[in-house]
Amino acid sequence: MRIVLALGGNALLRRGERADAATQLRNVAAAADQIAEVAAQHQILLVHGNGPQVGLLAEESERDPTLERGYPLDTLVAETQGMIGYWLAQSIGRRLxxxxxxxxxxxxxxxxxxxxxxxxxxxxxxxxxAERLTRERGWTFSDERYGMRRVVPSPRPVEVVELPVITRLMSDGCVVIAGGGGGAPVTGDLTGVEGVVDKDLVAALLAERVQADLLAILTDVPYVFSGYGTPTQRPILRTSPGELAAGDFAAGSMRPKIEAVCGFTRNTGRTAVIGALSEMTTVLRGDSGTWVT
Structure with a gap:
């Protein structure tokens, strides 16, 4: 079976953890144990998140006094793809x-x-x-609970440039890691774009294009819940794209995942699942997670 696995940021950095390399490598090793077990039986394409890492690099770049301006976001996304891809390739390779x-x-x-x-x-x-950075750099900020935070565009993915290479590698039996952090956003002529693409939407796009049998979005919750955080909260076990898309889900967390799985299933007629990264093998056996058919 051909499976696209979308790993959330918690694959590398869990809530409250320091962004040290040693911490992230330990988390990669734990995820790689399960990925290798799946990859021993199926064709695998991995798409990973990079939110904490790209944020850290952006902050370091902007604070560097030797630079006139910080590095653009598309370049920083590419940087994190190299770093995280290297860690995942090493860890999975040792196990396979x-x-x-x-x-x-x-x-x-x-x-x-x-x-x-x-x-x-x-x-x-x-x-x-924040006001100074708005004047000097033209940044936009949102007012959040802990202060002002920079917000950037999140353009919709249209095409993965390296798709032919990805497809060829998968057909040759390679475990492929691609689309990390949603991929480096570019225009039609391959000019970098100052934005961050949603990695779950890119995973769904790739799953369609490589004709995956299953799209699995793995995060830090075991199911999608209706009434999340309320006394009437309940897990959604089996659902359809229409039923799931009609629910009320947070725009910044679960909503992109819902959009990704619903779009993949609508467009292909194939199955998708959202479940816990820590229970990857259980999810892929069909014993956990929210399944969309």
């Missing part, structure tokens, strides 16, 4: 000797209409600092 593993720096052509800035990145700033 003889199986080729390739991590690709992936470009994603996006909708020319980038849309409004909605994706929060980087640290929180005091209002005075």
């Amino acid at each position: 000797p003889g199986t080729p593993v390739a991590a690709l720096v992936t470009q994603v052509r996006v909708d020319p209409d980038l849309g409004p800035p909605v994706k929060p990145i980087g640290p929180y700033y005091p209002p005075v600092e």
Whole structure:
């Protein structure tokens, strides 16, 4: 079976953990144990998140006094693809000797209409600092609970530039890591775009294009819940795209995942699931997670 696995940011950095390399490598090793078990039986394409990592790099770049301006976001996304892809390829390769593993720096052509800035990145700033950065750099900020936070456009993915290479590698039996952090966003002529693409939407796009049998979005909750956080909260076990899309889900967390699985199932007639990364093998056996058919 051909499976696209979308790993949430908690694959590398769990809530409250420091962004040290050693911490992230331990988390990668735990995920790789399960990935290798699945990859021993199926064709696998991995798409990973990069929210904490790209935010850290953006902050470091902007604070570097030797630079006139910080590095653009498309470049930082590419940087994190290299770093995280390297970690995953190493860890999976150790567990699957003889199986080729390739991590690709992936470009994603996006909708020319980038849309409004909605994706929060980087640290929180005091209002005075946010006002200064707005004047000097033209940044946009949102007022959140812990301070002002930079928000950037999150354009819709249209095409994965390296798709032919990804398809060929998968057909040759390679475990492929691609589309990390949603891919580096580019225009039609491959000019970088200042934005961050949603990685779950890219995973769904790739799953369609490589004709995957299953799209599995793995995160830090075991199910999609209706009435999440209320006394009437209940897990959704089996559902259809129409039923799931009609629910009320948070725009910044679960909603993109809902959109990704519903779109994949509608467009292909194939199955998708949202479940816990820590229970990956259980989810893929059909014993856990929210299944969309």
